[in-house]
Amino acid sequence: MTSPFRRANAPSPDGSIIQGQNPPPLDARYSYFHRMNLGTITFAGIHTILMAVFILLQLLPTLEAEGDPTRIIIGRVIPIGVGLLITLYDLLYVSVKIINRELTNYGIDFIFFGLLGAIFGYFVGIYLIFKGILVMFIALTDRAVFAWRFQKSFRQVLLDFVNTFAWSLGFIILFLTNPWLQSDVDQQQFLYFYLALGALMVDILLLRWLVNQNRFAQVPLWIGITKLVFGVIACFYHFAGVMLVLEGIVIVNVAIFRRPIRESFDR
Known part of the structure; x- marks a missing residue:
């Protein structure tokens, strides 16, 4: 069944959405x-x-x-x-x-x-x-x-979101579960903590910048694979790299099945 709202916000010739000032009924x-x-x-x-x-x-x-x-x-x-x-x-x-x-x-x-x-x-x-x-x-x-x-496709929004918040979630996990707030922590936990911290630092200082230098459908495959690797490393400590892994999967998927993506909501 066709929704009664579709005509109110039809795509313009360039694929963007003509937005009104108020939502339709x-x-x-x-x-x-x-x-x-x-x-x-x-x-x-x-x-x-x-x-x-x-x-x-x-x-x-x-x-x-x-x-x-x-x-x-x-x-x-x-x-x-x-x-x-x-x-x-x-x-x-x-x-x-x-x-x-x-x-x-x-x-x-x-x-x-x-x-x-x-x-x-x-x-x-x-x-x-x-x-x-x-x-x-x-x-x-x-x-x-x-x-x-x-204004953007679901895949574009997903990549933008995880690229922005992947490191945030990681640092929140590291802060709330850091070894100094726990009792009876062995040396292996400290090792995983520092590995996760290093992986997240590489992401925030280098990988995020590299992603931002490219359009959504043009992010190189190697960046996605690198994010996957560092995400897996960070996951050894309370899954601190889970969002980084998700971002890597999105980038790898887009890079392998690369196709033109319009700046619109219809994908």
């Missing part, structure tokens, strides 16, 4: 957007409160038994902070973007930050992941719902 099929936003925010908030109670109840006896309370408090409070940030991010940013249908990143950023919440906040980001996957599916199958804001 929302199809009745997607009237659940408001309820979905309220549901994920509510569940994330309840999840965070229960997590905080559970952590605090476990924290008090632990402080009496351990001799380094500062390290213990920092390690236990981090998930609570992550839960609060994810809830506020959903409330103040994600929900507003969905209602206004300004999904310029196809929901990739929602899934990314949801993964951070799931990893570092006792799965508090799982609700945001669900919402991100749903809106991404809608954006790719019924693109006119969000197309008034689309």
Whole structure:
């Protein structure tokens, strides 16, 4: 069935999208957007409160038994902070973007930050992941719902996003799981930590710059392979290079199956 919005944002002759100032009327099929936003925010908030109670109840006896309370408090409070940030991010940013249908990143950023919440906040980001996957599916199958804001293809947005945030996720993982916040860490963990740190430094200082010097469909294959290698190395420490691996896969895929890509939303 053809969406009623498609004519309002037809591609111009050069393939770009003619954007209006306001989103077109929302199809009745997607009237659940408001309820979905309220549901994920509510569940994330309840999840965070229960997590905080559970952590605090476990924290008090632990402080009496351990001799380094500062390290213990920092390690236990981090998930609570992550839960609060994810809830506020959903409330103040994600929900507003969905209602206004300004999904310029196809929901990739929602899934990314949801993964951070799931990893570092006792799965508090799982609700945001669900919402991100749903809106991404809608954006790719019924693109006119969000197309008034689309300017790049999904593959272009994916590469831009991972090129921007691959090192960010890596450094966040290194910071939150660094050996100095843990007890009973062996020398092998320190070795993996420094290997991951070195791999991420090479990416941020050299590989990102090389990617930015080329158009999306013209990034050389060797850069993608190099990112894959350094991403795998960084993954030896708490999967700090997982986004770097994803970026390498995207670049290798584009380089092998290279074809002209228009600066539009129709791919």
